[in-house]
Amino acid sequence: MATAGLDDDSLQQLRSRATQLLLKEDWKESGAVDLSEWVLAGFSGKCPDLAEHVGPVEVRRSSHGGRGVFAVKNIDAGATLLISKAVAIGRGVITDAADSCEKMVVWKDFVDKVLDAAEKCPKTASLIYTLSTGEEPEDELPVPDIAQFKQEAEEPDDGTAAATESAPEVTLDVDKILKLLDVNCLTEDAAPSSNLLGSNGVVNCGVGLWVLLAFINHSCHPNARRTHVGDHAIVHASRDIKAGEEITFAYFDVLTPVGRRREAARAWGFECQCDRCRFEAGDAILGQELARLENELVNGGGDMGALVVRLEEKMRKSMVKERRKAFLRASFWGAYSALFGSDKLVRKWGRRVPGEAAVAESVAGAIGGNESVLRAMLRGAGNGDGCGNRLEVEDKVVRIGRATYGKVVKRQAMRALFKLTLDADSNKSL
Ligand SMILES: [Zn+2]
Numbered sequence: 235m236a237t238a239g240l241d242d243d244s245l246q247q248l249r250s251r252a253t254q255l256l257l258k259e260d261w262k263e264s265g266a267v268d269l270s271e272w273v274l275a276g277f278s279g280k281c282p283d284l285a286e287h288v289g290p291v292e293v294r295r296s297s298h299g300g301r302g303v304f305a306v307k308n309i310d311a312g313a314t315l316l317i318s319k320a321v322a323i324g325r326g327v328i329t330d331a332a333d334s335c336e337k338m339v340v341w342k343d344f345v346d347k348v349l350d351a352a353e354k355c356p357k358t359a360s361l362i363y364t365l366s367t368g369e370e371p372e373d374e375l376p377v378p379d380i381a382q383f384k385q386e387a388e389e390p391d392d393g394t395a396a397a398t399e400s401a402p403e404v405t406l407d408v409d410k411i412l413k414l415l416d417v418n419c420l421t422e423d424a425a426p427s428s429n430l431l432g433s434n435g436v437v438n439c440g441v442g443l444w445v446l447l448a449f450i451n452h453s454c455h456p457n458a459r460r461t462h463v464g465d466h467a468i469v470h471a472s473r474d475i476k477a478g479e480e481i482t483f484a485y486f487d488v489l490t491p492v493g494r495r496r497e498a499a500r501a502w503g504f505e506c507q508c509d510r511c512r513f514e515a516g517d518a519i520l521g522q523e524l525a526r527l528e529n530e531l532v533n534g535g536g537d538m539g540a541l542v543v544r545l546e547e548k549m550r551k552s553m554v555k556e557r558r559k560a561f562l563r564a565s566f567w568g569a570y571s572a573l574f575g576s577d578k579l580v581r582k583w584g585r586r587v588p589g590e591a592a593v594a595e596s597v598a599g600a601i602g603g604n605e606s607v608l609r610a611m612l613r614g615a616g617n618g619d620g621c622g623n624r625l626e627v628e629d630k631v632v633r634i635g636r637a638t639y640g641k642v643v644k645r646q647a648m649r650a651l652f653k654l655t656l657d658a659d660s661n662k663s664l
């Protein structure tokens with residue numbers, strides 16, 4: 235549906251209009267943060283001061299028996315769910331990715347800091363002990379009250395509170411803490427569901443413990459992302475979330491076919507039972523064709539445009555519903571990206587597949603905001619393939635922008651993030 239393309243000026247206008255819309259929304263809600271200045275300063279200078287925040291979520295027992303974080307009310311994409319300060323972070327610059335010694339130094343430093351923090355503060359220690367070591371039967375683990383994670387309301391400011399708090403001596407169960415760190419720490423790197431703002435391309439190795447975040451489970455159909463700012467992790471909704479829905483991250487790249495994701499999940503020590511995996515692995519009619527397509531995608535070398543056309547035709551013939559189409563497009567995102575990234579392939583196959591912006595919108599519905607998807611949306615909109623009239627397109631760009639980065643920046647800063655998104659090497663995220 236490629237209609238009249240937008241020139242650079244119109245694209246610029248489109249972006250600025252889109253970002254203006256961001257301002258109009260009531261983004262100044264509880265837990266809102268504004269990182270605009272820092273983003274505009276190129277992430278340099280002092281990290282913005284953030285206060286810890288627990289949004290409308292709580293820890294509950296999840297359907298698979300373990301524990302998870304759940305929404306207690308409807309939440310819009312982009313809204314802040316949690317702002318959490320790390321118990322400790324170990325950081326280092328890794329000069330050689332294959333050098334495990336460098337990583338060990340970072341890990342040891344991290345463990346020392348966690349033990350130190352737990353020893354100094356009984357509250358920190360008790361929070362750490364709410365985590366699982368991965369060895370206990372999941373359904374026997376107690377479900378912590380969310381109030382434990384909220385900062386004490388209005389402590390007196392005269393220092394008396396601190397004096398009374400430091401009373402009890404804590405004897406640490408170092409063995410247990412080591413075990414639970416193994417399964418609960420998060421890395422700060424630009425994991426598929428996280429933004430590491432301010433990394434400036436330095437290969438950092440950062441590992442940290444954010445206790446409440448460790449309760450968030452994986453899904454290949456995730457609805458949240460995290461952004462690391464200094465020692466804080468900000469978790470935002472990357473899709474609209476309904477009250478009662480479980481909050482999930484992607485622990486690994488979910489813009490890949492089901493076979494790849496199963497391998498990745500096994501490396502993390504679990505079998506993914508999300509609705510997307512169940513559909514993709516369990517659909518007998520599509521199954522064989524999907525397996526063939528996955529093989530071709532993983533082996534590479536073939537005509538990715540032809541692959542996309544086959545997938546789209548198969549979905550049309552099998553009357554796959556929109557939501558499931560979105561799952562499959564996310565799985566074959568690599569092929570769509572190759573197609574849209576090549577003028578030659580677009581000329582050859584473009585008329586037989588939906589436009590780039592339409593595919594991006596569909597995929598964002600499945601996996602939420604993501605830089606690679608946002609880039610496709612911006613590019614598609616710029617090529618006049620905006621799946622709608624101008625206002626609709628603007629609205630879609632804004633929605634995916636907010637779903638990707640969260641409502642943490644104002645107009646100009648969002649424009650800067652859009653530019654970074656477009657500039658980033660599109661192959662890097664594949
Ligand atoms: Zn899954």
